Amino acid sequence: MKAMRVLIASILASVSFNGAAAEISAGMWQQSSSTAGDCADCSITVTKATPQIIQFTSNNGWKGYAYYASKEDTYKGAFQWEGADYRNTVFLVQLTYEGKTLSLKTESPALSFSSTYRKK
Numbered sequence: 001m002k003a004m005r006v007l008i009a010s011i012l013a014s015v016s017f018n019g020a021a022a023e024i025s026a027g028m029w030q031q032s033s034s035t036a037g038d039c040a041d042c043s044i045t046v047t048k049a050t051p052q053i054i055q056f057t058s059n060n061g062w063k064g065y066a067y068y069a070s071k072e073d074t075y076k077g078a079f080q081w082e083g084a085d086y087r088n089t090v091f092l093v094q095l096t097y098e099g100k101t102l103s104l105k106t107e108s109p110a111l112s113f114s115s116t117y118r119k120k
Contacts (some may be wrong), residue, residue, distance in 0.1 A: 026046050
């Protein structure tokens, strides 16, 4: 877990930020669809770590950070799952916010999926 934090901090420290970052609003987001299987009880909570960095946690065991990439108008980062199947897997993630929908796309050698969320 400590190595994960060091990796994320290193990635985020190497990025230059644009002061006009679009925002994903803090709070709870309810999953509305997922290619990993729909889950009516799944949600993520977004908190702002800094003006351009968000932390997101799920109610099913994963936690990550993402920074705003102004050129792509998206958030990019990584998360790690606490579950036994993917405990040592780092997932790269991209989050975009359009209208009222938060979209999450994630990739790793072990599993890739996309999901959408609506603000609770």
